[in-house]
Amino acid sequence: xxxxxxxxxxxxxxxxxxxxxxxxxxxxxxxxxxxxxxxxxxxxxxxxxxxxxxxxxxxxxxxxxxxxxxxxxxxxxxxxxxxxxxxxxxxxxxxxxxxxxxxxxxxxxxxxxxxxxxxxxxxxxxxxxxxxxxxxxxxxxxxxxxxxxxxxxxxxxxxxxxxxxxxxxxxxxxxxxxxxxxxxxxxxxxxxxxxxxxxxxxxxxxxxxxxxxxxxxxxxxxxxxxxxxxxxxxxxxxxxxxxxxxxxxxxxxxxxxxxxxxxxxxxxxxxxxxxxxxxxxxxxxxxxxxxxxxxxxxxxxxxxxxxxxxxxxxxxxxxxxxxxxxxxxxxxxxxxxxxxxxxxxxxxxxxxxxxxxxxxxxxxxxxxxxxxxxxxxxxxxxx
Amino acid sequence: xxxxxxxxxxxxxxxxxxxxxxxxxxxxxxxxxxxxxxxxxxxxxxxxxxxxxxxxxxxxxxxxxxxxxxxxxxxxxxxxxxxxxxxxxxxxxxxxxxxxxxxxxxxxxxxxxxxxxxxxxxxxxxxxxxxxxxxxxxxxxxxxxxxxxxxxxxxxxxxxxxxxxxxxxxxxxxxxxxxxxxxxxxxxxxxxxxxxxxxxxxxxxxxxxxxxxxxxxxxxxxxxxxxxxxxxxxxxxxxxxxxxxxxxxxxxxxxxxxxxxxxxxxxxxxxxxxxxxxxxxxxxxxxxxxxxxxxxxxxxxxxxxxxxxxxxxxxxxxxxxxxxxxxxxxxxxxxxxxxxxxxxxxxxxxxxxxxxxxxx
Numbered sequence: 001x002x003x004x005x006x007x008x009x010x011x012x013x014x015x016x017x018x019x020x021x022x023x024x025x026x027x028x029x030x031x032x033x034x035x036x037x038x039x040x041x042x043x044x045x046x047x048x049x050x051x052x053x054x055x056x057x058x059x060x061x062x063x064x065x066x067x068x069x070x071x072x073x074x075x076x077x078x079x080x081x082x083x084x085x086x087x088x089x090x091x092x093x094x095x096x097x098x099x100x101x102x103x104x105x106x107x108x109x110x111x112x113x114x115x116x117x118x119x120x121x122x123x124x125x126x127x128x129x130x131x132x133x134x135x136x137x138x139x140x141x142x143x144x145x146x147x148x149x150x151x152x153x154x155x156x157x158x159x160x161x162x163x164x165x166x167x168x169x170x171x172x173x174x175x176x177x178x179x180x181x182x183x184x185x186x187x188x189x190x191x192x193x194x195x196x197x198x199x200x201x202x203x204x205x206x207x208x209x210x211x212x213x214x215x216x217x218x219x220x221x222x223x224x225x226x227x228x229x230x231x232x233x234x235x236x237x238x239x240x241x242x243x244x245x246x247x248x249x250x251x252x253x254x255x256x257x258x259x260x261x262x263x264x265x266x267x268x269x270x271x272x273x274x275x276x277x278x279x280x281x282x283x284x285x286x287x288x289x290x291x292x293x294x295x296x297x298x299x300x301x302x303x304x305x306x307x308x309x310x311x312x313x314x315x316x317x318x319x320x321x322x323x324x325x326x327x328x329x330x331x332x333x334x335x336x337x338x339x340x341x342x343x344x345x346x347x348x349x350x351x352x353x354x355x356x357x358x359x360x361x362x363x364x365x366x367x368x369x370x371x372x373x374x375x376x377x378x379x380x381x382x383x
Numbered sequence: 384x385x386x387x388x389x390x391x392x393x394x395x396x397x398x399x400x401x402x403x404x405x406x407x408x409x410x411x412x413x414x415x416x417x418x419x420x421x422x423x424x425x426x427x428x429x430x431x432x433x434x435x436x437x438x439x440x441x442x443x444x445x446x447x448x449x450x451x452x453x454x455x456x457x458x459x460x461x462x463x464x465x466x467x468x469x470x471x472x473x474x475x476x477x478x479x480x481x482x483x484x485x486x487x488x489x490x491x492x493x494x495x496x497x498x499x500x501x502x503x504x505x506x507x508x509x510x511x512x513x514x515x516x517x518x519x520x521x522x523x524x525x526x527x528x529x530x531x532x533x534x535x536x537x538x539x540x541x542x543x544x545x546x547x548x549x550x551x552x553x554x555x556x557x558x559x560x561x562x563x564x565x566x567x568x569x570x571x572x573x574x575x576x577x578x579x580x581x582x583x584x585x586x587x588x589x590x591x592x593x594x595x596x597x598x599x600x601x602x603x604x605x606x607x608x609x610x611x612x613x614x615x616x617x618x619x620x621x622x623x624x625x626x627x628x629x630x631x632x633x634x635x636x637x638x639x640x641x642x643x644x645x646x647x648x649x650x651x652x653x654x655x656x657x658x659x660x661x662x663x664x665x666x667x668x669x670x671x672x673x674x675x676x677x678x679x680x681x682x683x684x685x686x687x688x689x690x691x692x693x694x695x696x697x698x699x700x701x702x703x704x705x706x707x708x709x710x711x712x713x714x715x716x717x718x719x720x721x722x723x724x725x726x727x728x729x730x731x732x733x734x735x736x737x738x739x740x741x742x743x
Contacts, residue, residue, distance in 0.1 A: 035400045035577070272405075272432065272435070303645075303648035304645070308639040308640075309639075312638045313637075315638060315639075316633065316634075316637040318636065319636075321619075321623075321629045321630055322634075324616060324619065324630075325633050325634060325641075325646075328653050329649065330612075331653055332648075366662075
């Protein structure tokens with residue numbers, strides 16, 4: 001039995017890893033499950049980098065407008081805008097821009113930029129299937145984030161791009177996005193399937209075999225014919241744009257793998273969040289993506305308080321302050337148990353990911369919703 | 384309105400990410416089973432969140448018994464497509480698609496069709512008995528739905544796709560799914576929330592969006608509310624922070640060896656806790672004011688986290704008497720699960736037919 005508890009000892013495996021990343025990386029991708037403070041962490045890293053003299057842009061693709069709130073902006077447009085909040089003191093050449101991805105507009109912009117001519121762009125933009133694809137299809141958002149990331153990276157306007165991602169499951173789609181959408185857009189087999197619809201507009205049917213025709217009939221019976229016609233027209237209009245999509249997605253994928261990119265996995269000491277973090281770390285390793293650091297937000301900590309034996313605790317019941325003290329001790333015990341469990345869970349995760357730098361951020365007294373809050377968070381992240 | 388949770392066929396649980404959506408879905412399932420209902424809890428995002436809570440490595444498209452009276456299911460889009468096609472007499476097409484690895488094209492090409500299939504599977508489970516006219520179905524399906532930001536498009540996916548397919552089985556099924564979802568007698572949407580600023584803001588947006596879409600919102604569950612056992616003594620704590628001498632005296636009188644630094648730590652920790660309690664109170668008040676009469680149920684912060692069946696049972700224990708159910712309990716008159724978090728569903732196992740393999 002120990003007679004004196006030492007308070008919380010935080011797990012740390014390696015030197016503080018974030019400062020190095022924020023100073024030298026070109027792209028930092030923050031990922032993790034929902035509600036772990038990912039958006040705030042991304043914004044705090046971007047602010048720190050900007051105030052350290054780098055031209056920085058933070059890009060969020062989170063559907064909730066949380067970054068906007070965190071930066072005190074009501075609305076972010078689909079292009080980076082300078083953060084002009086009070087108290088932003090970018091040193092030297094440093095600056096901070098922020099943007100919130102509007103996936104539909106990004107998709108439209110991509111179509112307009114890469115279409116052969118205005119006529120092709122108009123045909124695609126007017127297509128009902130395209131309109132639904134660009135605004136509702138799962139994975140589209142992740143794909144468009146890649147397009148935007150590529151565009152910003154190519155522009156060389158920034159030294160550092162900090163990317164916030166949707167919760168873990170979708171963030172995995174972020175890696176899959178190029179493959180998924182390319183597979184869809186380049187789906188020759190699928191185009192065979194919808195060929196009868198194309199024939200209406202394009203006039204080719206040759207090469208279709210009996211099986212495909214039968215299949216098509218069945219699909220039409222299930223979905224109704226208009227769906228197929230819309231899809232067929234979309235694929236016809238999209239002809240010739242596949243290769244560009246594929247090429248750019250490949251370039252972004254290569255950039256993400258590049259050593260100048262760092263993924264930062266964000267979690268809380270909650271079991272589920274850490275399981276997601278472990279899953280994500282594993283997935284990044286499998287894709288050979290550079291994992292830079294683990295940030296664990298909302299850590300509970302305790303100060304050192306000696307053990308008080310049960311007999312003494314019973315005697316505390318004698319007076320009002322004694323009873324209060326007994327309650328304080330009980331509160332402390334609960335906190336200590338919680339803090340120990342959290343550290344155990346963090347250690348368990350680190351055991352599965354060799355050489356991963358970890359930053360633990362204590363539970364902050366207030367929600368982060370302004371630059372001052374981001375700086376307070378930054379002080380812990382870069383301690 | 385509250386009785387709906389005892390009578391509902393479908394409980395849709397949504398919420399901002401990280402607010403304990405999956406845990407509350409599992410807790411509600413266990414609590415309902417404790418009241419003698421035959422329950423299926425289903426997840427649709429392939430996250431395997433339910434599996435961990437029920438101590439399983441993995442759940443799949445087969446309904447499997449995970450707790451007394453509770454079956455669980457991880458709905459798989461490909462399997463749903465196969466079932467869907469088979470149900471409407473297109474089994475050969477299903478085989479052909481599978482052979483040609485085209486399932487993904489089908490679900491990806493028709494926007495929302497993947498969601499349609501997932502919603503369709505949940506609808507199938509919730510209405511199984513009514514349609515087949517034979518026992519073996521469930522009294523209640525609890526859906527661990529996508530988060531607030533995506534839940535309306537998800538639940539309305541059948542409508543969206545039906546717009547493109549104005550005739551045929553898709554239109555027909557979309558209508559029947561809508562009938563179930565829009566019926567406040569059979570469906571109840573529950574939102575999970577944390578007593579923190581952004582989750583409260585998003586919950587208010589979510590409630591508004593769901594109501595706007597005509598979906599029957601039944602309650603908000605505020606998760607991880609910090610316990611307040613020092614309430615009313617905040618003033619005394621402030622005084623003791625300035626001058627801990629009375630605490631030191633009480634400690635000395637009881638023979639507890641606590642020096643000034645230790646007492647200072649204890650008071651600081653308590654005052655931090657009080658600040659959290661005060662902030663949470665304020666936010667919960669805002670939440671209650673904003674949801675306009677909707678019941679808000681508070682769940683305590685569980686120190687061990689809510690991982691594992693014990694945590695789920697503890698939550699179920701808090702949910703069962705939480706005022707979400709009919710006062711009289713169920714027709715079978717089973718006792719309510721205890722508040723202490725004792726196994727909430729003990730004794731109800733026999734009330735549940737062996738539905739473990741009922742998924743066929």
